[in-house]
Amino acid sequence: MEPQTDELRWIESAVRGNHEAFARLVDAYKAPVYNLAYRMLRSAPEAEDAAQEIFLRAYTKLATYDRERKFSTWLLSIASNYCIDVLRRRRATLVELDEVAYAVPSSAPGPESSALDHEQREAVARAISQLPDTYRLITVLRYYHDLSYEEIEHITNLSQSTVKTRLFRARRQLEELLEAEGALPWIAEQRTHA
Amino acid sequence: MDCRTAHTRLIGAGELQPDEYQAHQDHLAVCAACRDDQDDPFSRALVQTTRELALPPPDFTAKLMQRLPAESPLTLAQQSAQRVQRRWQQIGLAVAAGLSIAVVAGISLQHLWAGTTLGLAADVVLTVAGAAIGPLVTLLGSAVVVTLLLNGVMRRPSVGRALGSAALAALLLLSGGMVTAMNDAANAAASFAQESTIATVLQPIRVTQAIDGDVASLLGTIVVDGLVRGNVASVAGTVTLAPAARVGGDVLAGIGQIQAAPEQVVGAIRSSTGTLAVGTGWFGASGATVTPNVVRSLSALFGALVTLALAGLAVLLWPQRTLRASHVLPRQPWAALGIGVLITVLLVLLTLPVLALLAATVVGLLLVPLLLLAAHLPYVQGLAAVGQALGYRLTGGATVASALWGVAAQLIVVIGLGIWTPFAGLLTFYLLASLGLGADLLARRLLP
Numbered sequence: 001m002e003p004q005t006d007e008l009r010w011i012e013s014a015v016r017g018n019h020e021a022f023a024r025l026v027d028a029y030k031a032p033v034y035n036l037a038y039r040m041l042r043s044a045p046e047a048e049d050a051a052q053e054i055f056l057r058a059y060t061k062l063a064t065y066d067r068e069r070k071f072s073t074w075l076l077s078i079a080s081n082y083c084i085d086v087l088r089r090r091r092a093t094l095v096e097l098d099e100v101a102y103a104v105p106s107s108a109p110g111p112e113s114s115a116l117d118h119e120q121r122e123a124v125a126r127a128i129s130q131l132p133d134t135y136r137l138i139t140v141l142r143y144y145h146d147l148s149y150e151e152i153e154h155i156t157n158l159s160q161s162t163v164k165t166r167l168f169r170a171r172r173q174l175e176e177l178l179e180a181e182g183a184l185p186w187i188a189e190q191r192t193h194a
Numbered sequence: 195m196d197c198r199t200a201h202t203r204l205i206g207a208g209e210l211q212p213d214e215y216q217a218h219q220d221h222l223a224v225c226a227a228c229r230d231d232q233d234d235p236f237s238r239a240l241v242q243t244t245r246e247l248a249l250p251p252p253d254f255t256a257k258l259m260q261r262l263p264a265e266s267p268l269t270l271a272q273q274s275a276q277r278v279q280r281r282w283q284q285i286g287l288a289v290a291a292g293l294s295i296a297v298v299a300g301i302s303l304q305h306l307w308a309g310t311t312l313g314l315a316a317d318v319v320l321t322v323a324g325a326a327i328g329p330l331v332t333l334l335g336s337a338v339v340v341t342l343l344l345n346g347v348m349r350r351p352s353v354g355r356a357l358g359s360a361a362l363a364a365l366l367l368l369s370g371g372m373v374t375a376m377n378d379a380a381n382a383a384a385s386f387a388q389e390s391t392i393a394t395v396l397q398p399i400r401v402t403q404a405i406d407g408d409v410a411s412l413l414g415t416i417v418v419d420g421l422v423r424g425n426v427a428s429v430a431g432t433v434t435l436a437p438a439a440r441v442g443g444d445v446l447a448g449i450g451q452i453q454a455a456p457e458q459v460v461g462a463i464r465s466s467t468g469t470l471a472v473g474t475g476w477f478g479a480s481g482a483t484v485t486p487n488v489v490r491s492l493s494a495l496f497g498a499l500v501t502l503a504l505a506g507l508a509v510l511l512w513p514q515r516t517l518r519a520s521h522v523l524p525r526q527p528w529a530a531l532g533i534g535v536l537i538t539v540l541l542v543l544l545t546l547p548v549l550a551l552l553a554a555t556v557v558g559l560l561l562v563p564l565l566l567l568a569a570h571l572p573y574v575q576g577l578a579a580v581g582q583a584l585g586y587r588l589t590g591g592a593t594v595a596s597a598l599w600g601v602a603a604q605l606i607v608v609i610g611l612g613i614w615t616p617f618a619g620l621l622t623f624y625l626l627a628s629l630g631l632g633a634d635l636l637a638r639r640l641l642p
């Protein structure tokens with residue numbers, strides 16, 4: 001059976017209260033949801049809490065899921081809304097953002113194996129974590145999640161032209177941030193390869 | 195091919211077969227994001243360093259399953275709908291209880307203090323309240339409907355939001371009531387005036403004696419039951435000449451009907467159209483006795499209904515844009531409403547002088563309906579968005595069909611309220627239209 005119809009079947013039974021079917025959906029989507037939360041909130045424990053809450057919300061709202069939409073898009077739009085809400089609340093309680101940003105990256109839980117690339121990935125992840133919230137969201141969706149403008153548009157409710165310009169500005173900011181960190185030499189190297 | 199594969203191609207991973215090359219080119223032809231990445235050398239470095247997703251701990255799913263509610267999502271959705279319903283029932287009960295207590299308290303006070311000074315004061319208050327009950331019931335009823343509609347498009351109806359929108363509706367309706375009161379005052383003044391010229395905006399005029407000059411009203415009806423030596427002109431209002439009335443000049447109505455016999459008028463009788471009476475009796479004109487109430491209300495609402503019909507068309511033509519704007523509504527209802535109302539006020543301020551200018555000539559009068567239609571076009575997409583949001587409440591789905599249901603619901607409410615009180619129908623229409631317009635603008639990021 002096709003994965004698409006498999007997924008629809010899981011959704012159908014999950015809506016009727018089949019927890020096992022919902023667990024299958026969670027297993028299929030926990031990586032993208034957790035990754036989005038981790039990149040947005042920049043802390044592993046917070047990302048785990050957030051991912052749990054996002055799936056709980058998805059379960060509660062599952063009956064309202066519109067089958068004409070892509071399930072991943074629907075789920076990621078819940079996820080990005082939740083993360084933006086958390087960040088807003090965090091700002092309201094006046095937690096120092098910089099503190100959080102610098103506390104994270106060394107303990108990234110991803111299966112980052114290759115030692116050579118490790119530092120580069122860390123540098124980029126750190127730079128992304130310093131982007132403004134909305135820019136960061138779009139950057140994560142485009143680069144970590146490989147989503148098209150159209151999919152990002154549906155997830156964030158932004159227009160395609162906004163997504164496009166914000167992504168462009170995000171790349172320029174990232175370049176500046178990496179340059180300030182002295183991480184640009186290898187990127188220049190990348191460019192000559194290109 | 196999807197963007198993920200295109201990204202791996204971009205960083206040169208994997209062998210490239212000729213057919214894969216073609217697939218990549220095909221994807222670039224349709225995917226603006228991948229084209230932009232291809233054009234930006236920095237993207238390559240970004241793609242290369244973002245290949246790995248951060249993974250949740252292994253016990254993630256097990257932990258989650260323990261926290262999952264035992265009820266099915268279907269049951270949860272029904273329960274939350276019931277909760278909302280119960281909250282509204284509680285609000286209704288509280289209002290009913292409050293009103294009954296007030297009435298009982300008022301009556302017992304009257305009995306207790308009969309004959310005393312306080313009792314006399316209470317008598318006065320109750321008499322005034324009694325006279326006010328009719329308009330008050332209309333006002334409260336309209337406020338309840340407007341409140342329900344506004345809450346219908348919000349994410350979670352709450353007591354605070356309900357009270358907020360009820361206050362807003364009551365305020366707007368009260369201002370409408372004040373316009374009506376001003377009308378009556380102006381009417382009374384006009385009846386006894388012997389001035390050379392009478393001109394009003396938003397106020398109907400009833401001429402019962404002789405006027406030496408002209409009689410003109412913008413957005414108000416004119417009833418002549420006497421002699422006017424000059425011209426009689428109304429823009430967006432009807433002109434009615436009673437059988438004994440005489441007019442020495444011209445009788446002119448822009449987008450309004452004229453009821454007059456040629457022999458009553460020395461000059462010409464000019465009307466842009468006798469049928470498209472968009473603005474007739476907008477503000478509860480007291481010349482209402484002339485036209486049957488229901489007919490007058492419906493003609494007043496004609497423009498609103500045309501706009502709503504166009505909104506249905508917009509749902510079919512631009513479903514994506516409709517959906518996007520409808521997503522803004524539950525998140526930023528007040529911002530959308532504020533922006534929309536502001537633009538509506540600006541539109542009215544811009545349109546009225548142009549209407550007055552156009553109405554001065556016969557050709558201009560013919561252009562008036564076109565101008566009115568153009569002024570309503572910005573609302574079409576907004577009403578479609580409100581329809582989508584209401585449709586979601588009504589049917590639980592975010593489809594084109596549910597949006598059409600939402601548009602139909604607005605139509606029914608506007609017609610229903612309009613038959614009851616034209617002002618309430620139009621107020622509701624412009625509130626919904628403004629709300630949607632604001633949401634549409636916010637969704638398109640045309641505003642900061």
Ligand SMILES: [Zn+2]
Nearest residue numbers: 197200225228
């Ligand atoms: Zn692509």
